[in-house]
Amino acid sequence: MKKIVLIFAVGLLAYGCATVPLTGRSQLAMVSSAEIQPLVNEEYNKAKSSSKILTTTAEGKKVVRVGEKMAKAVEAYLISEGYESLVKEFAWEFNLLESDQVNAWCMPGGKVAFYTGIMPICQDETGIAVVMGHEIAHAVASHARERMSNGMMLNMGMSAVSTAMGQNPTMTQQILLQSIGMGSELGMLSFSRKHELEADEMGLIFMAMAGYDPRQAPIFWERMSKSGGAAPPEFLSTHPGPDRRIERLNANMPKAMEYYEKAK
Template identity: 75%
Template sequence: MKKILSILFLSLLVYACAKVPLTGRSQLALVESSEIQPLVNEEYKKVLSQEKVLTNTPQGKEVLKVGNKMAAVVEGFLIREGYNDLAQTFEWEFNLLQSDAVNAWCMPGGKVAFYTGILPITQDETGIAVVMGHEIAHAVASHSRERMSNGLLANFGMGVLSTAIGQNPSLTEAIFLQSVGMGSELGMLSFSRKHELEADELGLIFMALAGYDPRQAPIFWERMAAQGGEAPPEFLSTHPGPENRQAKLNQQMERAMKYYRGEF
C-alpha cells in the first residue's frame, strides 16, 4: 500500500510540474497563478495603503517610465516566443515607496514596488532597468508560484491552496509572503538563490530588449555589493555572492548583447 501511495505521490508531482519560460527549467506548480492572484491583489493594496507612495514624484515617474517600457517589451517578446497565454496574465503596476530599505520586489501578475533606498545605487535609468528586469523576470518565471508550491508541499502535503488556508491561514499567509520575497525564509533559502540567478539571466535579456545596455548589470551589482559591508542589504540577503553573480552575468553577456543590438 505504501509503495502504491508513493507511486501516486510521485505521479502527482510529475503532473504538477511546469517549465520556466525561455530557460526550460522544470518547476513545481501545485497551485495555479489564478489562485494566487487574489492574495497578491489584497497584499499589494495593503502595502500601498501602509506606505508613503511617491510614484507621482520625478523619481517615481522615472521608475514608472522604465517599468512600463520594459513591461511592453517583455509582453511582446513573450508573444513572439509562443507564450501568449502568459503574456495575457499580467496587469502591471509600478510604484515607488518611501523607505530606507535597499529593496525592490515584484509579485505575481506584475505588481512591482521600488523603495527609495535603492535609488542611490541604481543611480540612473539604466540602473533602474537592471533591477526592474530582474524583478519582472521573477514574475515571468512564476518563481512565487513555485516557492509557494514548495512551501505548501512541505507544510500541507499535496493539499490545494484553499485547503491550506482553511487549515492554517496564518502559516499560509507566511508562506505566501515568503514566496513573493516579503517574509521569512521558512527553510527555502536554496530555492531563492536558484531563482535569483535565473532572474538575473532573464533580466539581462529583458533590459537589453528594452534598449538598456546589459553590460551595466555587473557594474550595478558591484555597487550593490559595496553597500553591504558585514551586513548585506535586504535585497542581497538571500542572493548569490557578488563574485558568483557577476561571473554568471558575464557568461550570459554575449547572448544578451545580441538582443541589445537587435540581432534576434
C-alpha cells in the same frame, strides 16, 4: 500499497509542473495563479497603504517608465514564444515607496515595488532597468508560485492546495510574503540561489530586449556590493555573493548583447 502511493505522487507532481520561459527549467506548480492572485492584490495594497507612495515624483516616474517599457518588450517576447496564457496573467503595476530599505520586489501578476533606498544605487534609468529586469524575471518565471507550491507541500503534504489555502489563510499569507522576499522568517522559503541566478540571467536579457545596455548590470552589482558597509543590503541578504553573480552575468553577456543589438 507503497508502490501505489509512489505512482500517485509522481503523477501529481507531473500534473503540477510548469516550464520557465527562456531557461526551459521545469518547476513545481501546485498552486495556480488564479488561486493566489486575490491574496497578492490584498498584500500589494497593504504594502502601498503602509508606505508613502512617491510614484508621481520624478524618481517614481522613472520607475514607471522603465517598468512599462520592459513589460512591453517582455510580453512581446512571450507572445512570440507561445506564452499568451502567461501574458494574460499580468496586470502590471509599478510603484516607488518611501523606505530606507535597499530593496525592490515583484509579486505574481506583475505587482512591482521599488523602495527609495535602492534609487541612489540605481543612479539612472539603466540602473533601474537592471533591478526591474531581475524583478520582472521573478514574475515571468513564477518563482513565488514555485516557492508557495514547495511551501504548501512541506506544510500540508499532498492534500489539495486549494483546501489548504482556504483552511489556513494565515499560513498561506506567510508563505506568499516569504516567497517574494517580504517575509521576516526566511528559512527554506527564502529565494534559493537557483532562483536568484535564474532571475539575473533572465533579467539581463529582458533589459537588453527593452533597449537598455546589459553591460551596465555587472557595474550596478559592484555598486550594490559596496553600499552596505559591514552588513549587506536587504536586497543581497539571501542572494548569491556579488562576485558569483557578476561572473554569471558576464558569462551570459554575449547572448544578452545579441538582444541589445536587435533592440537598438
